Amino acid sequence: xxxxxxxxxxxxxxxxxxxxxxxxxxxxxxxxxxxxxxxxxxxxxxxxxxxxxxxxxxxxxxxxxxxxxxxxxxxxxxxxxxxxxxxxxxxxxxxxxxxxxxxxxxxxxxxxxxxxxxxxxxxxxxxxxxxxxxxxxxxxxxxxxxxxxxxxxxxxxxxxxxxxxxxxxxxxxxxxxxxxxxxxxxxxxxxxxxxxxxxxxxxxxxxxxxxxxxxxxxxxxxxxxxxxxxxxxxxxxxxxxxxxxxxxxxxxxxxxxxxxxxxxxxxxxxxxxxxxxxxxxxxxxxxx
Amino acid sequence: xxxxxxxxxxxxxxxxxxxxxxxxxxxxxxxxxxxxxxxxxxxxxxxxxxxxxxxxxxxxxxxxxxxxxxxxxxxxxxxxxxxxxxxxxxxxxxxxxxxxxxxxxxxxxxxxxxxxxxxxxxxxxxxxxxxxxxxxxxxxxxxxxxxxxxxxxxxxxxxxxxxxxxxxxxxxxxxxxxxxxxxxxxxxxxxxxxxxxxxxxxxxxxxxxxxxxxxxxxxxxxxxxxxxxxxxxxxxxxxxxxxxxxxxxxxxxxxxxxxxxxxxxxxxxxxxxxxxxxxxxxxxxxxxxxxxxxxxxxxxxxxxxx
Numbered sequence: 001x002x003x004x005x006x007x008x009x010x011x012x013x014x015x016x017x018x019x020x021x022x023x024x025x026x027x028x029x030x031x032x033x034x035x036x037x038x039x040x041x042x043x044x045x046x047x048x049x050x051x052x053x054x055x056x057x058x059x060x061x062x063x064x065x066x067x068x069x070x071x072x073x074x075x076x077x078x079x080x081x082x083x084x085x086x087x088x089x090x091x092x093x094x095x096x097x098x099x100x101x102x103x104x105x106x107x108x109x110x111x112x113x114x115x116x117x118x119x120x121x122x123x124x125x126x127x128x129x130x131x132x133x134x135x136x137x138x139x140x141x142x143x144x145x146x147x148x149x150x151x152x153x154x155x156x157x158x159x160x161x162x163x164x165x166x167x168x169x170x171x172x173x174x175x176x177x178x179x180x181x182x183x184x185x186x187x188x189x190x191x192x193x194x195x196x197x198x199x200x201x202x203x204x205x206x207x208x209x210x211x212x213x214x215x216x217x218x219x220x221x222x223x224x225x226x227x228x229x230x231x232x233x234x235x236x237x238x239x240x241x242x243x244x245x246x247x248x249x250x251x252x253x254x255x256x257x258x259x260x261x262x263x264x265x266x267x268x269x270x271x272x273x274x275x276x277x278x279x280x281x282x283x284x285x286x287x288x
Numbered sequence: 289x290x291x292x293x294x295x296x297x298x299x300x301x302x303x304x305x306x307x308x309x310x311x312x313x314x315x316x317x318x319x320x321x322x323x324x325x326x327x328x329x330x331x332x333x334x335x336x337x338x339x340x341x342x343x344x345x346x347x348x349x350x351x352x353x354x355x356x357x358x359x360x361x362x363x364x365x366x367x368x369x370x371x372x373x374x375x376x377x378x379x380x381x382x383x384x385x386x387x388x389x390x391x392x393x394x395x396x397x398x399x400x401x402x403x404x405x406x407x408x409x410x411x412x413x414x415x416x417x418x419x420x421x422x423x424x425x426x427x428x429x430x431x432x433x434x435x436x437x438x439x440x441x442x443x444x445x446x447x448x449x450x451x452x453x454x455x456x457x458x459x460x461x462x463x464x465x466x467x468x469x470x471x472x473x474x475x476x477x478x479x480x481x482x483x484x485x486x487x488x489x490x491x492x493x494x495x496x497x498x499x500x501x502x503x504x505x506x507x508x509x510x511x512x513x514x515x516x517x518x519x520x521x522x523x524x525x526x527x528x529x530x531x532x533x534x535x536x537x538x539x540x541x542x543x544x545x546x547x548x549x550x551x552x553x554x555x556x557x558x559x560x561x562x563x564x565x566x567x568x569x570x571x572x573x574x575x576x577x578x579x580x581x582x583x584x585x586x587x588x589x590x591x592x593x594x
Contacts, residue, residue, distance in 0.1 A: 031320055031346055032371035057320055057346070058471045066586040069593050070373035070533065071321040073471055075526040075582075076589065084470045087345070088477065091397045095416045118393055118422070119384075126391065126426060133384035135369030135376060138346055139396035142417030173420035185419045186440055262594060267372050 007253055009276035010035075010266050012220070013155065013198060014256055015248035017103070018042040020151040020194045025100035026052040028090070028147070030138050031072030034264040035153060036103030038068055038256060045255045054099070059085035068260050070267070091139060097188055100148040104192075107134050108167045111214050111234030113152055113174025113192030113204060115140070116167035123168050130168075140172035145185075149193040150174075155268040157197035157231050164233035175204060175212025182212075198273050199223045199231065201245060213237060218245045222276060247280065291508035292484075297464045301564060304486050304514045305331040308340075308452055311361075315482055316344040316351070317455035318523060319473040320371065321531040324350040325454035327488050327519035330558045330567060333357040343450060345396045345474050349522060349539055352377040355389060356543055356550055357558070364392040366399065370540055373533075378543035379550070392426050400474065402448035406481035414442035453478040453485050455505065456520045458528060459498050460489035464510030467501040469526055476505060484511040488519040490528050516564050518576055529579035530592050535571070 017039035021027050025048065029036040033056060044053045044062070053062050057072035064080030078084055085093075093099055106115030117140070121131025144150060152174075156162040170177050175191045182191050191212070195202040201218040205211050215237045216228060221244050229236045248256075266274055305328055308314055318324040329350050332340075339361040342351060346367035354360045356379035368380045383389040398415050405413040414433050418424060424443070433444040455475050457466040466487055468475060479485050485505065492515040519525070522532035522539070542553040554560075561567050568576060582589045 031367070032369065034372050057322075067590050071371055071531060073320045073322040073473075074524065074531070075469075078470065086476070087396070087471065087473055088400055091400055095397065125422075129385055129387045131385070133376075133381045133391065136346075136365065136367035136393045137395060137423070138367045141395045141421040141423045142397035142415055145417030145420075170420070170422045173417075177420045179420040182420075187417070187420075262590060264373070 006277055006279035007248055009198060009220070009273055009278070010269050011253060011256055012245065012248055012278065013196065014039045014265050015042060015252045016196050016201060016245055017151060017153055018046070018252070020196065021048050021051060021101060023048040024050045026054065026098060027101045028054045028094070028099055029056040029103040030140065031057040032135070033103055033105060034068065034070070035155065035268050036151070037072070038260045038265045039103070041065070041068070041259045042252055042256050045259070046252050054085065054090060059087060059090045061085065065259070067262055068264050070262065070264050091142075094143050095146050097146055097148070101151060102143055102147045103151050103153065104140060104144065104172055105153050106167075106171070107162070108164045109152055109154055109162060109195065110164055110167050110174070112176045112212050113150070113195060113214065114167050114170045114177055115152065115172045115174065116169045118169045118171045120168050123166070125169050137171040144172040144189065144191070145187040146189045149190045152192050152195040153197065155198050155273065156270070157199045158273070160231050160233070163197070163231065198269065199228050210237070215239050216242060218243050220245050221278070247278070292464065292511050293508060296462045297507070297510060297513050298462050298492060299512045299514055301327060301331050301488065301514045301516055302335070304328065304488070304512045305335055307484060307486050307512060308332055308337060310337055311339040311341070312451040313341045313343065315450035315453035315478040316342060316347055317453060317473065317475040317478060318520065319344070319346050319471070320348055321523045321536070322471065322473070323456050323468070323520050323525050324348065324523040325456045325488060325519070326350060326521060326523060327456070327516040327564050328454045328486065329353060330564070333359060333554070333558050343399065343448065345399060348377065349536060352379045352543060353558070355379045355383050357554060360389055362390045362392060364394055366394050366396045370536065374537055374540045378540060378546070382546065393423060394427070395423060398445055399448065400477060402445050403474065403477040403481040405445070406447035406449040407477065410447065412444040412446055414444050416442065418443045448481060450478065450482040451484065453482040455479065455485060455487045456525060457487055457489040457505070458525060459501055460487055460492050460513045460515075461495040461498045461507070462492065462513075463495065463507035464513045465495060465498045465503045465507040466505040466510065467498050468504040472504060479505045479509045485509050486511060487513045488516040489513060490517055490519065490525060491515060518568055519564070521571065521576065527583065529576070530582040530589070532575070532579055533593050
């Protein structure tokens, strides 16, 4: 845990995820997603008090958990929820378009926001056995079609293996795949809106020739563009108004530390990333 | 196959497990680390079941242990693993990478729609997504359908009618009425779509008590029920007990090491004990009762997970 007045990268990262949620959105995270899970509770307790928070594996509506556990369907995640959806209630709502945002990650993510959580090391799985069989996509390959907006994230951008030119396997569709664009496939959801990594934040072009392509918008202050370029498998496009990620507020940090006393968010980061700490300077600007 | 109307469906666990044949299409209740039908899974391994085709939503040690024991030919889940906390499922991953099991990875919502097609007695239902995903490559059985009203093209999926579903309940009565606590995951849908439901329960009690708690799955869908305390361990069965994270971590370590260490786990906890009473003894009464004390305080609850 960081000292008062300072904070760690994992904390800042979760706050950055939380800020992609707008107030009054119906928001959902998949299981095995501690950063997104903590982020939703931070948003609910700060800038998005009227959001409907649907827990990823219990489908509890607006629970008030005493802590975030290391598993997605623990009873602690139902505490304080007046209503818990059934599995099918949630999926039906998402497919008919009543869910506004979902968080999605992947072992691989390409420049159009397609994600791979299925298999790595062969591009013709299942004909050829993969080098690594990942766990699988849960409900993503239907949910990604119709949910309003997707916030993607990865904590392994620096490895060079996470943001790739092409996914070996597309589990969940982003903006465009060899099968076509979202509109060509009749998908009503907006697709990936943000991609948050431990190096910076991307958005996706909404029009023109580059529609649906990722674009670097914000950097963490201890990272430069060349570091991002070297770690990114697709051609890096940088927004003309590239800026620094806004530091977390004291209120956001307090809520985050309160809701995640077990530090489950930290399980997503390498030891080196967890050593990145920041503090507020006298001018209120962030220093590394 | 119609409803099951016997007034008394109580059987010992080993007899319940005989309802699962070699090569059967078996659905698994519960999900991730909650209410997995572990006593039935262990008994199937003790009985040497082979070539199972297993379906489910998001699963963990239930599928991984069956794969480790060589009981599975085909895996059709949306996810098999131990979440961010404990990572990939070691035996499942190894078997998939070596090609010794066939993985027909699916999507929670697709499975839901396939179960509904079976429940509704329909030859298919359309799903909204899947196009544009390589999941299509894993399912040559899917088709396409053009909507007669809107002219949209949608993926059509066939009914999923498991031979049997394995469910662990908190409470049951002798007729097989089951009370589950949420999340029910797909248990209700599996129960309605499958030919047979085989259940274990923490306690078999009078019908009045199950009805007062709320009947989640009616007895007429259930073929057999067996009382097995801690029948979901090392997954949770709230409010009776939380999941056993240290046990799962030990399992994942042993399964990742493979060979001798994995054989050792299987011998110690599954094949080397004659039944679930033996299993509970090896796990230890102290450990099991500690999992039941989650409700003492938030501190105790958190302490179970660190």
